[in-house]
Amino acid sequence: MDMLKTTILILSVLACACPTQAQQLDSTQMAAARTKAQVCFACHGPDGNSTVGEYPILAGQSWRYIYIELKDFKEGRRSDEQMSPVAEKLSTEDMTLLGEFFAAQKQAPIKFPVDSAKVDAGRKTSDAVLCPMCHLGGFVGQNEIPRVAGQWPQYIKKQLADFKARRRTNDAGNMTSVAATLSDADIENLSQYIGNLY
Amino acid sequence: MASHYSMYWRLLAALALACGLTAPVAAQEVTGAATTTTRAMPALTSVTQSMLDGAANDSKNWLHSNGSYDQTRYYTGKQINTQNVARLKPAFVFQTAVVESMETAPIVDNGVMFLTTSFNHVYAIDAKTGEEYWHYKHKLGPIVTVCCGNNNRGVAIAEGKLYMGTIDAKLVALDAKTGKLLWETQIADPDKGYSETMAPAYIDGKILIGTNGGEYGIRGFVKAFDAKDGKLIWTFYTIPDKGHEGVWAAKDATGRDMHRNIEAEKAAFAKDSSFYQQLGGGVWMTPAIDRKTKTVFFVVGNPSPDLYGAIRPGDNLYTDSMVAIDLDKGTYKWHYQYIAHDVWDLDSVSPPILTQAKDANGKMVDVVIHGGKTGHIYIHERDSGKLIRFSEAMIPQENMWVLPTKEGARMLPGANGGVEWSPMAVNPTTRLAYAANLHQPMTYHVEEVPYPGGKLWLGGAFKTIPSEEQWGQLTAINLDTGKVAWKAKTPQPLIGGVLATAGGLVFNGEANGWFKAYDAKTGHELWKYNCGAGVNAPAVSYMVGNTQYIAVAAGGNNQIDAKRGNSVFVFALP
Numbered sequence: 001m002d003m004l005k006t007t008i009l010i011l012s013v014l015a016c017a018c019p020t021q022a023q024q025l026d027s028t029q030m031a032a033a034r035t036k037a038q039v040c041f042a043c044h045g046p047d048g049n050s051t052v053g054e055y056p057i058l059a060g061q062s063w064r065y066i067y068i069e070l071k072d073f074k075e076g077r078r079s080d081e082q083m084s085p086v087a088e089k090l091s092t093e094d095m096t097l098l099g100e101f102f103a104a105q106k107q108a109p110i111k112f113p114v115d116s117a118k119v120d121a122g123r124k125t126s127d128a129v130l131c132p133m134c135h136l137g138g139f140v141g142q143n144e145i146p147r148v149a150g151q152w153p154q155y156i157k158k159q160l161a162d163f164k165a166r167r168r169t170n171d172a173g174n175m176t177s178v179a180a181t182l183s184d185a186d187i188e189n190l191s192q193y194i195g196n197l198y
Numbered sequence: 199m200a201s202h203y204s205m206y207w208r209l210l211a212a213l214a215l216a217c218g219l220t221a222p223v224a225a226q227e228v229t230g231a232a233t234t235t236t237r238a239m240p241a242l243t244s245v246t247q248s249m250l251d252g253a254a255n256d257s258k259n260w261l262h263s264n265g266s267y268d269q270t271r272y273y274t275g276k277q278i279n280t281q282n283v284a285r286l287k288p289a290f291v292f293q294t295a296v297v298e299s300m301e302t303a304p305i306v307d308n309g310v311m312f313l314t315t316s317f318n319h320v321y322a323i324d325a326k327t328g329e330e331y332w333h334y335k336h337k338l339g340p341i342v343t344v345c346c347g348n349n350n351r352g353v354a355i356a357e358g359k360l361y362m363g364t365i366d367a368k369l370v371a372l373d374a375k376t377g378k379l380l381w382e383t384q385i386a387d388p389d390k391g392y393s394e395t396m397a398p399a400y401i402d403g404k405i406l407i408g409t410n411g412g413e414y415g416i417r418g419f420v421k422a423f424d425a426k427d428g429k430l431i432w433t434f435y436t437i438p439d440k441g442h443e444g445v446w447a448a449k450d451a452t453g454r455d456m457h458r459n460i461e462a463e464k465a466a467f468a469k470d471s472s473f474y475q476q477l478g479g480g481v482w483m484t485p486a487i488d489r490k491t492k493t494v495f496f497v498v499g500n501p502s503p504d505l506y507g508a509i510r511p512g513d514n515l516y517t518d519s520m521v522a523i524d525l526d527k528g529t530y531k532w533h534y535q536y537i538a539h540d541v542w543d544l545d546s547v548s549p550p551i552l553t554q555a556k557d558a559n560g561k562m563v564d565v566v567i568h569g570g571k572t573g574h575i576y577i578h579e580r581d582s583g584k585l586i587r588f589s590e591a592m593i594p595q596e597n598m599w600v601l602p603t604k605e606g607a608r609m610l611p612g613a614n615g616g617v618e619w620s621p622m623a624v625n626p627t628t629r630l631a632y633a634a635n636l637h638q639p640m641t642y643h644v645e646e647v648p649y650p651g652g653k654l655w656l657g658g659a660f661k662t663i664p665s666e667e668q669w670g671q672l673t674a675i676n677l678d679t680g681k682v683a684w685k686a687k688t689p690q691p692l693i694g695g696v697l698a699t700a701g702g703l704v705f706n707g708e709a710n711g712w713f714k715a716y717d718a719k720t721g722h723e724l725w726k727y728n729c730g731a732g733v734n735a736p737a738v739s740y741m742v743g744n745t746q747y748i749a750v751a752a753g754g755n756n757q758i759d760a761k762r763g764n765s766v767f768v769f770a771l772p
Contacts, residue, residue, distance in 0.1 A: 064341065068653070124664060125664075127662070127664075127759070128661060128662050128663070128664040129659070129661045129662075130659075130660060130661065130662060132756070132759045133345075133346060133756070133757060133759075134345075134654060136347070136756060137756065137759055137762065142342070142344065142348070143341065143342055143343055143344070144343070144652075144653055144654070145654065171653075172647055172650035172653040172654055172655050172656075173503075173506070173645035173646070173647030173650075173655075173656070173657060173658065174645075174654055174655075174656050174658075174659060176645055177604075177643045177644075177645040177656070177658045177659035178643075178659045178661070180604060180605070180643065180645075181605065181606055181643070181661070
């Protein structure tokens with residue numbers, strides 16, 4: 001089927017995504033949220049636009065995904081030597097506010113060496129394993145399913161590898177199952193393809 | 199809480215910008231007012247119960263998403279017919295402000311069309327010119343949990359009101375004349391995975407609606423609400439408190455072994471049967487209603503989690519079943535399960551149709567039929583549910599019923615079917631039912647996962663097989679024999695639904711933008727038009743003055759990732 005062409009079209013359509021309506025927090029709430037988020041900026045970059053491939057971009061992420069991941073870090077369903085101790089101290093209000101804050105920030109485009117053959121192969125793998133059924137066309141995400149478009153390839157690779165190796169298991173089995181049959185090359189290609197979306 | 203909308207806004211903003219709209223996004227947020235014109239709607243006749251009852255023979259209006267309470271999607275007008283359809287031309291194209299998957303079946307009342315888009319926008323437009331009267335945009339709550347896209351399949355209309363289910367699991371009532379919100383009621387908790395995409399049904403002052411959520415561990419239902427104020431009248435749970443283990447069926451409705459380990463299931467069930475609260479059983483599509491017997495017919499979707507069965511021993515009643523209940527009380531009448539203990543998501547989605555067919559003795563009887571994801575059309579006695587026959591397989595079936603594995607087990611059909619949610623159509627003259635089919639070879643993967651509390655819960659994954667071709671097919675099945683009368687293959691899997699007309703035509707759309715008319719008797723292609731985006735919605739037909747129109751949405755589809763658009767195309771003879 002012509003899914004490949006279809007996907008290209010959708011992605012080109014989505015390529016001008018601009019968060020024009022993001023912020024609903026009032027200025028006082030926003031200031032408080034920014035203060036709360038300062039500690040995150042050290043790794044995740046200013047306003048959540050990480051400049052280091054090891055750390056995920058949070059700007060423009062869905063509030064609910066951020067909230068759920070923080071809760072999972074706090075309650076031990078997901079673990080990371082840097083994140084777990086940070087999340088441990090957060091209240092429900094903190095986690096909601098942080099989710100709202102980062103969801104309201106504009107995601108900045110990233111620069112990395114793009115291999116067009118890998119991007120193309122990644123797109124085919126994405127169609128085959130039906131990524132868009134949950135992550136939606138253009139990987140814009142929905143609700144608790146994260147936006148991964150324009151995410152750092154290094155981070156995507158690590159997460160897919162962690163799902164595959166079951167080092168990360170807070171996904172209700174969906175991603176562990178999807179990743180189980182991905183080869184290292186598939187993971188590399190997907191990371192290029194998804195990272196190259198914006 | 200309003201800030202939770204941000205993701206949604208960004209998506210909409212991106213989509214609006216992408217289609218070249220230069221107006222600020224804020225202009226699309228108007229609720230209850232027009233966005234492209236301020237023209238007032240002319241007098242709108244109030245749709246009465248008797249008009250709804252007579253809709254099957256009403257060639258002027260299209261008053262139910264599937265044409266009538268029988269849901270045959272058979273339009274009795276014949277101005278457009280096999281002789282002249284080749285000359286069919288667009289009369290107008292209506293563009294919505296939302297470039298995203300469109301599954302709407304427009305409702306037309308006395309020259310006014312009501313159509314919906316993803317994210318629960320509703321438009322009222324002139325059904326002859328496409329001029330907009332008003333545009334309603336539902337204010338979504340903070341949490342939306344949907345499988346397969348933020349779709350909507352249309353409204354119900356009655357007594358001057360429109361009724362719509364929303365993706366944040368609400369039921370809203372609008373003034374049909376103005377688009378003003380009259381009331382809204384929360385149907386279920388979206389945080390637990392409930393959402394609404396189906397067109398509700400109106401009957402006798404009640405609104406009937408089911409729920410999505412079989413991918414999130416919900417407990418499915420059909421509910422009846424008071425059309426006046428949205429108060430709940432009754433609830434029928436598609437997962438009974440007791441007895442959901444069923445009869446421990448070893449074989450499916452066609453007699454094939456499903457390879458269940460029933461002894462192990464029984465042992466597990468004896469230890470714990472409390473899982474019924476998360477057993478799934480969504481009802482995705484509008485029920486059919488038999489006025490004579492006051493019976494509501496619907497099909498129930500897959501058990502949760504989709505692929506991991508060990509956690510939910512038993513037949514998982516009434517998942518993957520046709521169910522008949524009492525209209526007034528919502529009480530059980532009968533059920534027929536196609537697949538007990540489904541671990542493939544080959545469930546029941548396409549809406550039931552009430553028609554007639556010959557029984558085993560050749561006598562014409564009232565039946566209710568369903569096109570399954572398995573690729574069979576099932577024909578039941580309407581009174582008892584007894585299966586009279588099932589059709590030939592419309593698409594390839596291989597390796598049924600191999601159990602899912604960690605590594606993935608190949609089986610055909612793939613998890614989209616067969617026949618997906620796409621409504622079928624029936625032409626009583628040709629004696630044929632028309633079904634939109636998919637052929638998507640997949641592997642089925644299982645993952646042992648406990649209930650994750652509102653996260654997507656498939657219990658594994660479905661994956662297509664890149665080396666294997668995917669295609670679609672429009673198939674005509676003889677109701678009286680179950681045999682295939684004709685097949686028209688398409689290059690892409692079909693999702694959307696079918697319209698049949700007394701003009702001897704069948705209309706069907708494709709993901710590549712083609713919208714086609716076929717000869718109802720032979721399946722010969724008679725006309726086609728490319729809409730420029732996936733035609734993945736069911737067409738409707740109506741008349742304004744002396745002109746017959748055919749209308750269909752071309753907005754693409756999330757589930758098969760068909761190219762998105764934002765338009766409803768309306769055709770007529772020049």
